[in-house]
Every structure is written in C-alpha cells, then in structure tokens.
Amino acid sequence: MQVEPQVTFRGVEAAPHVETKIRERIAKLEEFHDRITACRVTVEAPHRSGQKGEIYKIGIDIQVPGGDIVVNREPGKNHAHEDVLVAIRDAFNAAQRQLEDHVRKIGGIHVKSHPGKAKGAVTDLFRDEAYGFIEGIGDKRYFFRADSVTGDDWSKMEIGSNVHFTEMEGEDGPHATAVTLM
Structure with missing residues (x-):
C-alpha cells in the first residue's frame, strides 16, 4: 500500500x-x-x-x-x-x-491464492505502447503494463533487466504486477 x-x-x-x-x-x-x-x-x-x-x-x-x-x-x-x-x-x-x-x-486478472514475489528478466519492451514481457522460471512468459511497474522503474528498465514481480493469471495468460527492478 x-x-x-x-x-x-x-x-x-x-x-x-x-x-x-x-x-x-x-x-x-x-x-x-x-x-x-x-x-x-x-x-x-x-x-x-x-x-x-x-x-x-x-x-x-x-x-x-x-x-x-x-x-x-x-x-x-x-x-x-x-x-x-x-x-x-x-x-x-x-x-x-x-x-x-x-x-x-477491469480485465479478469486474479491474484493467485499464494502470491509471492517471482523473479525474471525483461525480454521485450514496447515503450510506445507501454507494455512488455518478462521471462520467469521455466521459460514462462509474463505480460506486464508500464502502470504495473513501481515508482519510476519503467523509465530505467531495459531488455535483460532482472526484476521481481507478483504473478497473476489473466484471461489471456500470465501477467506480472508490482514489477520492481532488482
């Protein structure tokens, strides 16, 4: 909070x-x-x-x-x-x-019953559209939006940046929220 x-x-x-x-x-x-x-x-x-x-x-x-x-x-x-x-x-x-x-x-995103901070690396950034993708453990790919990134980390983020995030399931697959640079 x-x-x-x-x-x-x-x-x-x-x-x-x-x-x-x-x-x-x-x-x-x-x-x-x-x-x-x-x-x-x-x-x-x-x-x-x-x-x-x-x-x-x-x-x-x-x-x-x-x-x-x-x-x-x-x-x-x-x-x-x-x-x-x-x-x-x-x-x-x-x-x-x-x-x-x-x-x-707001889109059917639901927090898993056992939320925790996952780790991964940014694989794609689409700055103009304000979204990107993170590759997590087991090559699992997570979609995230710029507004899911804490503080001003979005402006500092680059492909290959290591991040912590909260794993969520959405209607279109895995999502990452509360994304922070490590």
Missing part, C-alpha cells in the same frame, strides 16, 4: 484490539489485490436516544487503480452489530466482494 491505512473512531473510544483486527483484515485484502493504494476505515457508534445498545457503523474507503471501493455499513436494525467485531467482519466481507467485482470488471 502506498499510503499508511487510516483508522478513525467516532463516538466510541479507540480500542487496540479493534484496531488490530481492522489492520489484519486490511492485510488480507492486500493479499487478494496487491495494488491497493490507500485505505481508510471509520468505526462509528451513532448516538441514538432510547436505543438499548450501540449498533456500530463501519465505513471503508479503498482506493485502487481504476476506481474506489466504498462500504458504508449502516447500523439499521441488525443487533448483531452491537458487537463491533461482527460489524467489522461484515463490512470487510462486503469490501472483499466489491474488490472481487472490480477485479473482474
């Missing part, structure tokens, strides 16, 4: 175990989609007179290339959300579903 995740508490005292659970769930989202650029989470206990218990409202705003994922879990009448951890679970489950839909809409 390019920006440190922000967790805000409104109308409720900040609790370390709650913030820890939120950061764990953010990390799980990053395993699924490694191009999350920012994430803001708000935990709110709206004031309602005459209400028996506090029903928590969880807001999640995730920025990814090509759009934003926004989840606002309104308290409604779901008394299960009197437990802040249940409210967080439901909100992050909704965020993951939206993130999965977003990934499908």
Whole structure:
C-alpha cells in the first residue's frame, strides 16, 4: 500500500484490539489485490436516544487503480452489530466482494491464492505502447503494463533487466504486477 491505512473512531473510544483486527483484515485484502493504494476505515457508534445498545457503523474507503471501493455499513436494525467485531467482519466481507467485482470488471486478472514475489528478466519492451514481457522460471512468459511497474522503474528498465514481480493469471495468460527492478 502506498499510503499508511487510516483508522478513525467516532463516538466510541479507540480500542487496540479493534484496531488490530481492522489492520489484519486490511492485510488480507492486500493479499487478494496487491495494488491497493490507500485505505481508510471509520468505526462509528451513532448516538441514538432510547436505543438499548450501540449498533456500530463501519465505513471503508479503498482506493485502487481504476476506481474506489466504498462500504458504508449502516447500523439499521441488525443487533448483531452491537458487537463491533461482527460489524467489522461484515463490512470487510462486503469490501472483499466489491474488490472481487472490480477485479473482474477491469480485465479478469486474479491474484493467485499464494502470491509471492517471482523473479525474471525483461525480454521485450514496447515503450510506445507501454507494455512488455518478462521471462520467469521455466521459460514462462509474463505480460506486464508500464502502470504495473513501481515508482519510476519503467523509465530505467531495459531488455535483460532482472526484476521481481507478483504473478497473476489473466484471461489471456500470465501477467506480472508490482514489477520492481532488482
């Protein structure tokens, strides 16, 4: 993530175990989609007179290339959300579903269930069209776009450059994202 995740508490005292659970769930989202650029989470206990218990409202705003994922879990009448951890679970489950839909809409690229940094060498660069190819282990060939290259590494990249990348499967074959020069 390019920006440190922000967790805000409104109308409720900040609790370390709650913030820890939120950061764990953010990390799980990053395993699924490694191009999350920012994430803001708000935990709110709206004031309602005459209400028996506090029903928590969880807001999640995730920025990814090509759009934003926004989840606002309104308290409604779901008394299960009197437990802040249940409210967080439901909100992050909704965020993951939206993130999965977003990934499908932008080209069907899916992160493997065991993402890790692979190694390879750049074999082709098409600077005018802003894409290239990497040869990985076992002569496997990966397509990558210039916007999948971190920082200003695209301008420094040459044929033969050694790189680290995250392996992904797309509709048209293997893709490389989060490409960095070694």
